[in-house]
Amino acid sequence: MLEGCMAEIVTEQKVRFGRGMRRETGEEIAALGRSRAVILSTPHQAEMAMDLAGDIGSASAGLFTGAAMHTPVDVTEAALTHAREVAADCLVAIGGGSTVGLGKAIALRTGLPQVAIPTTYAGSEATPILGQTEDGAKTTLTDPRVRPQTVLYDPELIATLPVAMTVTSALNAMAHAVEALYARDRDAETDALAMDGLRAFAQGLPAVVETPGDLDAREATQRGAWACGAVLGRVGMALHHKLCHTLGGMLNLPHAETHAVILPHATAYNQDAAADRLRPLAELLGGGRPADALWSFAGRLGAPRSLRELGMKEADLDRTAAAAAANPYWNPRPVEQDAIRALLARAWAGDPPA
Numbered sequence: 001m002l003e004g005c006m007a008e009i010v011t012e013q014k015v016r017f018g019r020g021m022r023r024e025t026g027e028e029i030a031a032l033g034r035s036r037a038v039i040l041s042t043p044h045q046a047e048m049a050m051d052l053a054g055d056i057g058s059a060s061a062g063l064f065t066g067a068a069m070h071t072p073v074d075v076t077e078a079a080l081t082h083a084r085e086v087a088a089d090c091l092v093a094i095g096g097g098s099t100v101g102l103g104k105a106i107a108l109r110t111g112l113p114q115v116a117i118p119t120t121y122a123g124s125e126a127t128p129i130l131g132q133t134e135d136g137a138k139t140t141l142t143d144p145r146v147r148p149q150t151v152l153y154d155p156e157l158i159a160t161l162p163v164a165m166t167v168t169s170a171l172n173a174m175a176h177a178v179e180a181l182y183a184r185d186r187d188a189e190t191d192a193l194a195m196d197g198l199r200a201f202a203q204g205l206p207a208v209v210e211t212p213g214d215l216d217a218r219e220a221t222q223r224g225a226w227a228c229g230a231v232l233g234r235v236g237m238a239l240h241h242k243l244c245h246t247l248g249g250m251l252n253l254p255h256a257e258t259h260a261v262i263l264p265h266a267t268a269y270n271q272d273a274a275a276d277r278l279r280p281l282a283e284l285l286g287g288g289r290p291a292d293a294l295w296s297f298a299g300r301l302g303a304p305r306s307l308r309e310l311g312m313k314e315a316d317l318d319r320t321a322a323a324a325a326a327n328p329y330w331n332p333r334p335v336e337q338d339a340i341r342a343l344l345a346r347a348w349a350g351d352p353p354a
């Protein structure tokens with residue numbers, strides 16, 4: 001059930017949008033037949049989590065504010081211990097992809113139902129995908145049990161996301177939709193969902209960047225985030241995601257920023273092989289080659305341009321190109337190591353897409 005849905009998509013998730021929507025959390029916990037929630041957040045968003053705990057009163061059984069990037073298993077185990085100690089019967093994750101990931105990791109191990117209250121555009125709340133790290137290695141699984149039962153999008157919460165993170169997080173979301181357009185298992189429904197997501201950001205993001213507290217524009221972009229996340233959960237991703245996973249996994253580059261830098265370059269790599277599929281994207285962003293349209297869009301919004309500014313060393317180009325070309329995800333154009341090395345070199349230097 002998707003309130004005010006854009007594309008005609010049937011989803012088993014209950015998704016609600018609107019100002020002050022976080023205040024419905026208690027009602028949604030009750031609707032799940034539960035009464036003892038553990039509220040999850042990062043340390044940075046502990047205050048937001050405490051406000052929420054105050055709001056839901058006796059339905060708050062405890063607070064765990066240690067969520068961390070890439071869902072480390074030791075953090076999940078600490079949160080699990082807390083959830084057991086307070087006899088939690090459900091989870092409420094308030095935050096970005098890292099916090100939502102923690103909720104998913106606990107749900108996988110306990111079967112507890114989840115309410116997600118996303119405060120970035122990452123879109124994890126809409127997918128049955130969970131990435132976890134242990135001993136420095138990241139593994140990803142897909143399991144319908146990890147997808148939150150209920151998602152509450154409150155534009156008042158995302159309005160505090162700093163502008164730079166707003167832009168990179170939005171480009172992270174858009175990357176899911178761009179790759180969905182040329183996915184091998186795409187269909188008319190996923191095309192519509194991807195274009196809904198892209199349109200919401202193309203139209204809403206400039207307004208959000210100009211006025212971060214514009215709650216109408218924030219809500220429009222949150223609808224985009226849901227659509228982009230939902231389509232990520234439905235089709236296979238390709239070169240762009242493989243590159244970002246490789247760079248994040250090997251070099252620990254920041255997640256959303258890496259997506260923002262790579263997207264125009266990965267699109268350039270695929271734009272001839274997927275020309276028909278990417279045409280609507282280019283038209284949406286004002287025409288020209290899809291990669292150039294994305295490059296201009298991201299540049300106007302002040303997105304980071306280079307992997308160098310994210311901390312990557314030039315000396316890492318060879319080994320990351322080799323890793324990205326090994327066991328490639330399906331991609332519309334064959335993945336060739338030399339061409340990937342050239343792509344990464346441009347992205348590293350901050351050059352426009354080839």
Ligand code: NAD
Nearest residue numbers: 042044070096097098119120122124127129157158160161
């Ligand atoms: P994040 O959740 O790590 O958040 C980054 C920082 O921003 C944190 O300190 C957080 O507390 C803070 N923050 C979040 N929202 C804020 C707000 N509104 N105001 C102020 N500060 C705020 O970042 P992310 O990019 O949302 O998530 C990245 C993680 O999500 C990665 O681990 C990635 O792998 C995962 N992810 C998973 C999926 C999936 O489907 N499984 C999809 C997308 C991303």
